[in-house]
Amino acid sequence: MVLALKQIFDVVGESQSIDYPLVISDCEIGGLPVFEKPIPVKGRVYNRAGIVMLEVSCEVTMHLCCDRCLTVFDRSQTLPVSHILVTELHSDADTDDEYVVVEEDMTLDLDELLRADILLSLPSKILCKEDCKGLCSVCGGNRNEKECHCEEKSIDPRLQILGDLLK
Ligand SMILES: [Zn+2]
Ligand SMILES: [Zn+2]
Incomplete structure (x- = not known):
């Protein structure tokens, strides 16, 4: 979605609501499309006292x-995004992520902006749950689902030999 912002920049108090589905179809992790469903985006862009804010x-x-453990799972989260929109940056101090410079024709590619914000919010380590026990390195079983006893058996190979001799 491309926002046309001339009116918003020109008129103090002007506001435009935003409500649309964002599609990110080209993001994959490990061959899996991460965003299968369109992402509902809701909020508004408004001019308050001459400052143009985007809040969605x-x-x-x-x-x-x-x-x-290689289990595939879905996780939902609400990601708030807010930026101050400007036509140009006035000082080096403004080169913050908070400030977004709009195009010369007073438009903003909202898809591109939100895409960057959403991808940045992805966790660097992906776990199905905090205390995921992972896969057993011996039998390959999912240790969250079934407790196996492989580790006990493979603690000490010398004990294993002893055990075999006693059979
Ligand atoms: Zn897991
Ligand atoms: Zn096992």
């Missing part, structure tokens, strides 16, 4: 694969 929230549902 994105209902992000991510389709992810756990780094430890």
Whole structure:
């Protein structure tokens, strides 16, 4: 979605609501499309006392694969996004992420901006749950689902030999 912002910049108190589905179809992690469903984006862009603000929230549902146990799961989160929109930066101090410079023709590609914000919010380590036990390195079983006893058996190979001799 491209926002036409001339009116907003020109008229103090002007406001425009935003409500649309954002599609991010080209983001994959491990061959899995992360954003299967369109992301509902709701909020508004407004001019308050000459300052143009963008405030939206994105209902992000991510389709992810756990780094430890390889289970595929969905995670939903509401990501609030807010930026101050400017036609030009006035000082180096403004080069913050908070400030977004609009195009010369007073438009803003909202898809591109939100896409960057959403991708930045992705976790660097993906776990299905905080205390995921992962896969057993011996039998490959998912240790969240079934407790196996491989580790006990493979603690000490010398004990294993002893055990075999006693058979
Ligand atoms: Zn897991
Ligand atoms: Zn096992």
